[in-house]
């Protein structure tokens with residue numbers, strides 16, 4: 141008997157790239173927010189931001205401290221009360237919660253805005269469960285857009301750009317304008333219109 145080649149990971153015994161890829165991913169844990177982020181209608185730069193945010197891989201002061209880039213964590217640049225961390229900046233800070241609340245109110249979204257002990261992922265998964273199909277994608281897009289704008293506000297303070305700093309109602313309006321621009325640019329496939337309101 142001559143030796144014969146056989147590939148054990150495909151029933152046919154023939155090598156396929158797909159079976160190899162599946163094999164390499166066996167046991168991998170899928171991030172619960174992966175679909176929420178990558179299937180949303182947010183622009184790519186915002187999706188990448190959200191992907192890093194849910195993994196705490198943004199360069200906030202706690203991460204900079206862990207990597208030896210600063211000696212101590214900084215207080216939040218907005219409320220000066222808690223630490224500058226992803227969870228604080230995007231959901232827990234009183235400023236962030238006012239922004240979420242104002243956005244949800246203007247859009248008549250029934251989901252509860254985050255409270256001061258929620259984490260971004262926990263709260264997001266809970267809130268999006270109230271939406272179906274294309275509206276779920278629309279809601280995810282709003283969450284990503286708002287989180288991204290909250291992060292940019294934090295950076296405007298960190299990098300000393302006072303002309304960009306907004307109060308919570310100005311930022312909420314800027315977020316709604318941003319979503320409307322995405323919608324006007326033709327994204328959303330009928331799911332984003334629910335999250336666009338005329339406002340001045």
Ligand SMILES: [Zn+2]
Nearest residue numbers: 216218219233
């Ligand atoms: Zn704060």
